């Protein structure tokens with residue numbers, strides 16, 4: 163036997179002698195070997211536990227998983243539902259880029275105060291800029307988030323009252339975009355998710371409402387084509403549980419809102435609504451790129467813009483094609499316009515006849531199929547081109563699905579865009 167082989171045998175004997183034997187011990191072992199919980203994160207965990215907020219918190223291995231996921235998704239905007247003492251939030255915050263933001267929702271005021279103190283340890287200057295803990299019932303906050311400029315979130319972590327998980331998943335769909343990732347914690351709950359006959363449910367360890375909430379959540383993840391999901395079981399310091407992870411696909415919902423939205427040419431009565439959707443779309447998409455004040459100036463000229471569009475629509479020989487998406491209630495939720503290619507050089511280089519000039523869909527209808535219907539209404543399947551912000555990868559992915567591809571042309575935008583570029587995308591015959 164070689165000395166090396168002997169060494170290996172001795173090592174494996176030692177390992178076996180100290181082999182961890184329970185899931186909790188393996189968790190501790192993995193934490194020591196792999197997780198690299200920083201002293202700061204360990205402090206957050208200890209402070210949460212000291213405040214009586216340790217029991218329901220993520221484990222260090224779960225925290226590290228969330229941090230890795232944040233980085234794997236390249237997430238900049240993260241939404242957490244259920245903050246507790248801020249331990250999972252601290253891991254996510256630690257993994258976010260400098261210009262990222264974590265918005266975490268917590269119903270309990272005293273708990274949220276502990277979380278704020280803890281997150282201030284991780285990022286002392288970041289409250290409001292890189293992190294926010296909002297106090298109140300999550301559903302109320304989620305509703306308000308649809309009207310702010312924070313969505314779409316790249317990553318959503320659902321970890322609050324388990325009975326409402328299905329509801330939170332529905333909100334996650336409204337507040338994300340295709341490509342976003344949604345994680346739901348504690349979906350297994352010692353197996354109750356399979357049905358009420360299991361031991362944990364009959365022992366009362368998990369309430370019927372929680373068990374039902376998780377079963378409904380998994381059902382939604384399975385049946386709604388806007389999610390593509392799986393779930394993994396975990397054992398460890400926090401017992402037998404697991405999490406579900408889902409990709410937001412961009413498919414239309416069953417019985418979709420898109421089907422209840424009428425797509426029609428713009429009429430005088432829908433011009434204002436269309437321009438409001440456009441202006442909000444500009445804000446949500448371009449705020450980071452365009453000079454301060456520019457978007458405010460655009461909003462303050464809304465009346466003039468409405469008048470100009472009304473005049474243009476009536477002009478004889480006007481070849482602009484317009485489309486608006488209007489709900490049953492008459493609310494405009496999307497708009498698009500296309501016209502014959504403006505620049506001769508674009509037409510010669512691409513052979514396209516039509517150029518897509520505007521295309522905006524209100525956030526709640528993004529991913530519902532409305533955008534595709536608008537594009538079809540103004541372009542059909544004709545060869546076309548469009549110019550789109552180089553950094554707007556979501557828009558690139560959407561137009562690629564419609565058959566457009568970048569053709570290599572790139573142009574610097576006017577000076578108020580501080581050096582940003584547009585690229586040209588073309589759909590050929």
Ligand SMILES: C[S@@+](CC[C@H](N)C(=O)[O-])C[C@H]1O[C@@H](n2cnc3c(N)ncnc32)[C@H](O)[C@@H]1O
Nearest residue numbers: 218219220244246249250268269299300322323
């Ligand atoms: C499982 S703990 C969160 C653990 C935390 N994410 C972590 O991993 O460290 C669930 C939290 O959700 C909060 N919560 C429960 N119902 C809520 C609601 N309706 N709205 C917002 N937060 C809620 C609870 O107060 C509790 O702090």
